[in-house]
Amino acid sequence: MAVYHASAETQHVVQDFFAQLQTALQQDQLQKVVLSKYQGQEPLQRITLRPVMIKQQALLSFVYTYKTNDQTKNFDYTAALAELTRLAGSEFKNLHLLTASHEIQLTFSKKGKAALFSHKLQNAAQEAAVNKDHNREKQRYLTLERPFLQELGITDAQHKLIPAMSRKWKQINKFIEIFSRALQSTDLIKQGKVHVADFGSGKAYLTFAVHDYLRHTLQLDAKVTGVELRQELVQLCNDTACKLDLNGIDFQQGDVKHFAAQGINIMIALHACDVATDYAIHMGIRTGSDIIMCSPCCHKQIRPQMHSPLLLQPLLQHGIHLGQEAEMITDSLRAMLLEAWGYDTQVFEFISLEHTSKNKMILAVKNKLSREKKAEKYQKIMAQIQAIKEFYGIKEQCLESLLAENL
Numbered sequence: 161m162a163v164y165h166a167s168a169e170t171q172h173v174v175q176d177f178f179a180q181l182q183t184a185l186q187q188d189q190l191q192k193v194v195l196s197k198y199q200g201q202e203p204l205q206r207i208t209l210r211p212v213m214i215k216q217q218a219l220l221s222f223v224y225t226y227k228t229n230d231q232t233k234n235f236d237y238t239a240a241l242a243e244l245t246r247l248a249g250s251e252f253k254n255l256h257l258l259t260a261s262h263e264i265q266l267t268f269s270k271k272g273k274a275a276l277f278s279h280k281l282q283n284a285a286q287e288a289a290v291n292k293d294h295n296r297e298k299q300r301y302l303t304l305e306r307p308f309l310q311e312l313g314i315t316d317a318q319h320k321l322i323p324a325m326s327r328k329w330k331q332i333n334k335f336i337e338i339f340s341r342a343l344q345s346t347d348l349i350k351q352g353k354v355h356v357a358d359f360g361s362g363k364a365y366l367t368f369a370v371h372d373y374l375r376h377t378l379q380l381d382a383k384v385t386g387v388e389l390r391q392e393l394v395q396l397c398n399d400t401a402c403k404l405d406l407n408g409i410d411f412q413q414g415d416v417k418h419f420a421a422q423g424i425n426i427m428i429a430l431h432a433c434d435v436a437t438d439y440a441i442h443m444g445i446r447t448g449s450d451i452i453m454c455s456p457c458c459h460k461q462i463r464p465q466m467h468s469p470l471l472l473q474p475l476l477q478h479g480i481h482l483g484q485e486a487e488m489i490t491d492s493l494r495a496m497l498l499e500a501w502g503y504d505t506q507v508f509e510f511i512s513l514e515h516t517s518k519n520k521m522i523l524a525v526k527n528k529l530s531r532e533k534k535a536e537k538y539q540k541i542m543a544q545i546q547a548i549k550e551f552y553g554i555k556e557q558c559l560e561s562l563l564a565e566n567l
């Protein structure tokens with residue numbers, strides 16, 4: 161603010177506000193600061209600040225909300241406080257500070273006189289404020305203002321969600337939430353360089369979302385490669401990337417069965433058909449990816465090989481059950497193979513069935529077990545796999561055969 165021209169009383173009030181902000185930062189109690197009542201010439205509506213951790217550095221993320229889009233800049237604390245001091249009272253007449261325990265408002269009158277209002281949050285209000293902030297945190301992975309969403313037809317020119325795309329939007333957000341958690345469980349953010357390959361990228365909703373999250377939200381030096389069989393989709397996605405003037409994303413025509421990936425640390429395959437999922441997982445393991453994420457679809461390989469064990473015949477006499485059993489066995493074998501090859505693996509519902517019927521996620525994160533423990537685990541799981549295959553009369557599972565060639 162223009163502290164030089166302000167009265168001593170206003171200077172005192174402003175200093176008090178900044179002292180409380182600094183205390184909240186030091187005690188890790190800051191939820192957010194919102195600057196509103198903008199007085200400048202740009203179509204700027206407000207700025208929202210939140211603490212973020214990027215490459216293990218505590219920063220303040222400033223989201224500048226304009227009429228039609230958002231822009232994010234991250235500042236270290238010193239630079240952030242300098243920027244706030246410049247803006248307070250001059251460009252913004254209202255600053256709203258929310259900490260874990262207090263709500264504090266700094267306002268400036270037309271004549272530039274500052275006033276400070278503070279109240280302690282009651283338990284319920286405190287919880288609500290924090291929860292509200294956690295909910296926003298969820299939304300923070302991606303926001304509707306991001307330009308790629310408009311280009312992909314998820315939002316309109318006013319950055320409003322197109323109703324028919326609301327399922328896709330939910331799916332994308334959920335996916336990024338899972339992706340983000342997996343990423344944070346590795347050292348990849350610390351290393352600062354991330355290379356993601358998305359096999360069977362299709363129209364690339366998720367490929368663009370991952371790219372945006374890594375490069376825009378996390379500001380990492382990330383590279384994202386989409387691999388797709390259909391040339392027309394490759395062309396479409398490269399054109400989109402070009403139109404959006406994006407760096408670090410490209411699409412290549414290729415078959416996951418033969419694609420020679422290099423230097424990948426995250427492998428994604430969402431709804432890659434049938435054994436394409438096995439080839440993609442194999443590629444992830446072979447290239448030593450830290451994270452492997454796949455959502456399998458159409459399980460064709462195991463079912464024709466399966467015969468129903470006597471005990472299960474009353475259950476599996478129904479075609480639908482046999483299909484479900486085959487799908488469960490296929491994905492369980494994939495998860496077990498990932499465990500055997502050094503990954504901590506989870507299989508879970510990735511988004512509720514109302515949003516899409518292809519809702520299973522296999523998420524594998526490379527573990528740090530010793531060589532001996534890995535070898536021991538490998539032997540144990542491979543024996544279990546053998547027993548399951550014998551039980552159901554299964555001769556071949558694609559991922560297992562591909563991995564056997566590696567040995």
Ligand SMILES: C[S@@+](CC[C@H](N)C(=O)[O-])C[C@H]1O[C@@H](n2cnc3c(N)ncnc32)[C@H](O)[C@@H]1O
Binds near residue numbers: 364390415431
């Ligand atoms: C169901 S779409 C999923 C697209 C995208 N991953 C998503 O989840 O929105 C499957 C895509 O995988 C591609 N595909 C199928 N088999 C493939 C293979 N062997 N190699 C590369 N792409 C493949 C298809 O052309 C199709 O675009």
